[in-house]
Amino acid sequence: SGGSSDSDSDSSSQKSSSSDAAASVKKDGKLVVGSLLPQTGDLAFLGPPEFAGVQTAVDDINDAGGVLGKPVTQIKADSGDGTPDIAGAQVDKLLAGNADVVLGAAASGVSLSVINKITDAGRVEFSPANTSPAFDDAKTDPHSLYFRTAPSDVLQGAVLANTILEDGKQNVAILARQDSYGELLAKQVEKGIEDGGGTVATKVLYSADAQNFTAEVNKVAATKPDAIALIAFNETTKIIPAMVSKGIGPAAQQIYFVDGNTADYSKDFPKGTLKGVKATYPGAELKADFKARLLKTDSSLKDFTYGPESYDATVLTALAAVAAKSDSPTDFNKEIINVSEGGEKCTTYKQCADLLADGTDIDYDGVSGPVDLGKTGSPTKATIGIFQYGADNNYTNLKYVTGAI
Amino acid sequence: MDWGNIIAGSLQQGLGPTAVIYALAAIGLNVTFGYTGLLNFGQAGFMAIGGYALASFVTTWGLPFWLGIVAGLFFTVVLAFLLGIPTLRLRADYLAIVTIAAAEIIRQTLGSVTLLDYFGGQDGLNNFQTTFRNLNPFPGGLDLGFVSWSRYDFWLLFSGWVLVLLGCLGVFLLMRAPWGRVLKGIREDENAVRSLGKNVYAYKLQSLIIGGLFGAVAGFYIALQHSNMNPSWVATDTTFFAYTVLLLGGAARVLGPVVGSIVFWFLITFLDLIFSALTRGDDPFMPTWLMDGQQASLMRLIFMGLALMLLMIYRPQGIFGDRKELAIDAR
Amino acid sequence: MTHAASTSDPSPVPAGATAEPEGIDRSEHLAAAEGAILRADDLVAGYFPGVNILNNADLYCREGELVGIIGPNGAGKSTLLKALFGLVKIHTGAVSLNGEDITNKRADALVTKGIGFVPQTNNVFPSLTIQENLEMGVFQRPKSFRKQFDFVGDLFPPLMERRDQRAGSLSGGERQMVAMGRALMMEPSVLLLDEPSAGLSPVMQDEVFVQTRKINKAGVSVIMVEQNARRCLQICDRGYVLDHGRNAYTASGSDLANDPKVIELYLGTLAQK
Amino acid sequence: MPTRLRHLVPRSLSLVLAAVLAVLVVGGVLTATAGSAGAAEPTCVRPQPRTDDTIHILGCLTDSRTTPPKAVPDASISVESEDGDVVGTDTTDQTGIFDIALPGTSTDNIGETYVVKIARDSLPKGTKLRNPKQEALRVTLNLDSDRFVTFPIGDIPQGTSLGTRALQLAVGGLVFSLLLAMAALGLSMIFGTTGLTNFAHGELITFGAIVAYGVDRLPGDIRVFGTNVTMVVSVLVAVVASVAFGWLQDKGLWRPLRHRGTGIIAAMIVSIGFSVFLRNVFQYFAGADNHNYSQWTNPKPWSLGPVDITPKDFGVLVTAVVVLVAVTLAVQRTRIGKATRAVADNPALAASSGINVDRVISVVWSVGAGLAGLSGVLLGMTQGFDYQLGFKILLLVFAATILGGLGNIWGALVGSLIIGIFIEVSTLFIPAELKFVGALVVLILVLLVRPQGLLGRAERVG
Amino acid sequence: MPDNQSAAPRDALSGPAGLADVPHEPGAAKPDPIVVADDVRRRFGGLTAVDVKHVEIQRGAITALIGPNGAGKTTFFNLLTGFDKPQSGSWSFNGRSLAGVSAYKVARMGMIRTFQLTKVLAKLTVIENMRMGATGQRGERFLSALLQTWRGQENDVTTKADALLERFLLLKKREDFAGELSGGQRKLLEMARALMADPELVMLDEPMAGVNPALKQSLLGHVKSLRDEGRTVLFVEHDMDMVRDISDWVIVMAQGQVIAEGPPLSVMSDSRVIDAYLGSHHDQDLSDDTVAERIEAEAEDEIDAEHSAATGGTHKEVSA
């Protein structure tokens, strides 16, 4: 992929008329994917499935002959989600390693902190997990180099709100992490609840580096809500005990989790702590065979969240490079949306690549769903799962809901 | 292990934009701490002011880039006054804590939900770097064969090192002059200096302002380098790193911060690359029960902590310092 | 009197100047020091490695003797006392107390052995009250506090008056009294005094010298450094003149005080007018 | 005196440990149980799930003026299309449920907007919509599932009154401030004696929490007479380990530094390095995640009048008070208190007075680290911990110490109480995320007026 | 009260000569006072450290300020030079009121003091310490420091500094760090540094405490030459030989108040001064045991006198 000899030719999209152009990266025939996924930080528990998804995809692609005749190589970096100062230097590492695409970050907030850096350098940023609606704003991505396989929280917000109303809760408190993700998901949930006739008792945004959350929890408790939506990452393990000691724990209140904190807590809490908590996260039902393949890549997986999305993001990148006949990000970025929707359906890299080789327009349907990306590079349709925690502090599926954005 | 890549990668950081940022921040600390003896642990606060002024002027208020720069410098001076007037009469250790506290106040306030609309909360601000990018006079990046920088990074580091050298020249001229002598005198005993008819307070304030201005410029470079300004760039650790850089090079030496920064970032990256190489792959050199990739990423900080300790213990004067000068009992 | 060295430099030069006594004959010291309660032999000591302040200094003090040390500023008088007391590192040479080697022993261990010390500067605990400062003097034997406190209080009545005032707020002379008082609290058998009279009013100075003499008469061996040289030589049994980190002259107090060479180089004629 | 000193450590330690033990056992035994309210008439009994591909609009009307809310039957609801055509109507059943099927399949309906209306006069007498203007809801369908709406009846429950909240916050703040005080006392003692501004003090706090966690995670429970005392043992081990850690740290690091004559600023920088080092070592071994202890993670609160306090917090509170009183008295009653100040003022002179400076400092380090470690475990018990536990509150610990006056024991206590309580109570008026900011601003304001801290003393010039 | 202007003729009235007709009483008016203090009072808690009704310092003369330990001499220095603030009172220098004027401004006006506990700038070399003493240096302003317009002036400053160092026997230590000097050398450096400013009034706080007698003697000449240059010297000292030798006028303080004034010989024979301060045997040889015994016997009375003088009527203790 690209060396460092950039040229200033404006090869980026129509959107960027007012701002300057992204650098363009020369093609060198080798597609390098850089993964910027959480190894440390508040989302570290979601790192393993994501890494496994990318790795599985890279293996599949290379088994099928690679891209443009060469195997795809992967560079790993830590997005350190929740502590954005890690991601910056890690992106430098990826850029220096000539990564053509940066798969990540997981947290929307972290992605925002590096998006300019990545796309200004003329690379594609492709997140499997960002759900903040902010990325659909053209200002956020002036060079059209940002894509994602996770659906905007417009959808998750609606599903969560509907679930809350379905449970007969009318006056809901929202406790959310202050970042692009928490803020905007909270806003969507609030909107959904108010549209459905309910009221939001209070919406408290907390700063993730707070040492404790007693004041926030007190504030929530003081409004005596019917239910509480907790939009958080790993700090959930601090907030839940604080809620319990304020008398608004899962035993006393219906509590809702979201993608940022839906995880296996059997090691973290005594039995029964989370019993009855409901949760939502994007992603269609995980097919058994794909789950088995992820487990083959990483046998220690416990959660699978965003594993399929990571797989699909990797495959879509590869397909776009094949379609553009170039590994230059500023070339293949225009093909990513094309290969994801409209055309002959195909479901594996090999199948799709063969079709492309025949000059057919394809529509890749992936393991995470149909992955039809819209104009803004985000899925236009997606499935959200609704789950419930049992006494073992682990979650099981209640149902899946599909919706359009 | 690919030594070539490891060395190249380390050099790239050691000479790259990050080293520029810390060199600038440390030059500022050198003036306030190294020469004047003020234990200013609030350098990150000045960096925050610089970076955020630039970012918010452009992004939030849609004002010109250069106005953002001017504003950054202006608010830095304002902050130096606000901070200096109450605190410069405090004892050294009190001053340290108060300045840390002030930096945290700034950081947490700028990153707060309350001011979300202006400063972007935890995610910070984006899209303010365009003017700077467009100023880039270089047609391409810099490729030295074994290390290379992209066009933007090259511009950052070129302009940055020019500023660093100008800064050093300024510090050199100032510290050779009687002005610098007064600062050094204040470091030793401010009452003595006062008894000789020098307005100690004014000098301290000047020192704080100058140190802060360097911090603000470092803040600009933080924002520009990351193309983003958010609170985590200016956490307390940032100040600690800047101190490490300064002490590594040698406090109260003109070139101390520059050499310190280059060496620091070279070593940090070097360690990082070594340990990640040791733990990479399916069959890593380092057994996984001992260290996995995630733990490997901590090694550089573990070493940096150790290095800072050992440095202060065995070579407290840094690379350039004078051992004898340090050994003199200040009392 | 003994001219341990002959110096031809006429000016009263502080350390760093050229007048360096040479070729010291140590035999007399070796002979006389036999059986002394405290003796230091051939001390080389300093603050930094490589920079010696004491250059082969000798000193002894017999039981019940009052030894005075005078000399120009920067000669190493304070350093000598500190070296005796384990506060400055001795590079070569030996210090012994009652025949026991105490070279480079920790100061607090020497206190246990009965040595007391009043430093020249920083000789009080500023954040402790006067009474607490004195308590520190008997830290190892808190039981004897009352008795000693009364004794020191009689000696320096202002201290009794102000016993609850923090030493840090005291005037220079008041501090000196506290410092002296603290050392007396511990009933030492050997007392090292570094310029105890500095900063005191004349009447207090006299009092310090008289009391020192009295304590000495009671059996305490005393080594005192003084810039109030004439007074010091008046009361001491034996005096040393220290220059450039070694003893330049040693003789009985009155002999030294009347030696024209010593007067010219170290004592001056001011006080005689 | 050396014997005196040597006795002081075990004596004050055993006092502290006994107190910890007693309180923790009591706290453990007192774990409260709460009964659940009796079942009422069924409300909102939902229809059986369907398998067809249609979308329904459902809801449940309840009157939330009673607890638990009562179903509101016989209210009529209608759904209109955007153009005003009625596409379906229903009246609520005995359990309050209404259920209106929309025409067409789910795919037909995605993206459609409907208006759901409630007929106000069909509501039973005395019931009022919570929001009288909200008789019609516009809903846009974007999901392939049934859509739920609601028409709340009865006022929003009254929030807790300001006074009560202030009281509750103050109690929470009290617990926090006492833990802060233990850490601050340790910091202040170490500063007071060695003059070291110890930036690695936060890591001493974390150390306690981590050691306890290590013990806690050993397989199996530790039981005495059938009572699970794992946590009690963990706390004790943590305190002992912290004391040992403090002692070792002094012996292995700080004492050699002192003997080399390292200046206080250099030592301060060493402590920064040590802090970075330890923090990352902690992360190396304990990971970056937040952890909770196995016992008492989720105790139910006791209600003492308007104030909720969990038995755990109560236990922590009592432990902290006992320990603080014990240590403060030990320092005040014994000569070591004065000895520490003497050493602080002038180590050389202290040695000249016969004080074994190194031993005094050793004791101070041990006790200071023990206090920090204890505050770490207890903090971990009240709020969970991660490798940054101490680092994140270090600034507050400093603020507390300085607010009171550096090196002054009582100052540390007073400062902690002010900071800890202020932090919590201030959230009534300022955004919760800025609560630390508020405390730090208070610190700066106080120093403006009293540069030497509340209980500190000004120094003499000249 | 000051009726003089700095421009007033100074011939006959100025200097030691002007003191001839001044009455030997506390608060006596001088013909040409440079410093005038009125009702200056400083309390620490319950202790009144300074309570000066009226005092004038004669221009061009050497005035000694003596008094028992704790009499308030250093505190009075601190008050005059702006290092401390009194509860009440007014004082002026050259007719200009100094109330509320900060220390550095006082120094700039030409009133330079030294400290009883020396304050050298340890990590600056001796010569740098000296240069620092010079006033009105262009290079101490930020811009001219940056623009390097201070070179010429610096050379002059250095020449002057070297001359002073030579006189104070410190030239050998020129390039050493001041922190390496012995206690006495520090005193010397501080005094020399104070002279760098060409002060009109030099205020020395126990300048000779700890200085070797031989050196002290040679320094006295230097202090006298300051007077010959037209400067005013005010010093605190406990060394009576020095006071007698060089001072034109002596002011005695006790318990914060001025209790006596006059030329040295007359003051030293004042019985109150002898009682409170000197002791009746300060000239006698202690090596004579009978003298020593006598002193010892009388000591108690004298000390009682001194200490009641020092603590005065206020017996309230200062709370720590």
Ligand SMILES: Nc1ncnc2c1ncn2[C@@H]1O[C@H](COP(=O)(O)OP(=O)(O)OP(=O)(O)O)[C@@H](O)[C@H]1O
């Ligand atoms: N703490 C120190 N660090 C380095 N050098 C020192 C220190 N103290 C003294 N010196 C040096 O040691 C030499 C001897 O000093 P010392 O204090 O022993 O002299 P002194 O004879 O007591 O003089 P004085 O009568 O002035 O007190 C001096 O030249 C001084 O520069």
Ligand SMILES: Nc1ncnc2c1ncn2[C@@H]1O[C@H](COP(=O)(O)OP(=O)(O)OP(=O)(O)O)[C@@H](O)[C@H]1O
């Ligand atoms: N900051 C302070 N707090 C309390 N008391 C003080 C303070 N400063 C000075 N004093 C007291 O005021 C009195 C006058 O002190 P000062 O230092 O002026 O005495 P002095 O005349 O200079 O004595 P000396 O000759 O011993 O130096 C002393 O009793 C001293 O204890």
Ligand SMILES: CC(C)C[C@H](N)C(=O)O
């Ligand atoms: C991994 C996910 C929890 C990330 C989250 N959806 C976000 O956008 O921030």
Ligand SMILES: [Mg+2]
């Ligand atoms: Mg000395």
Ligand SMILES: [Mg+2]
């Ligand atoms: Mg005085």
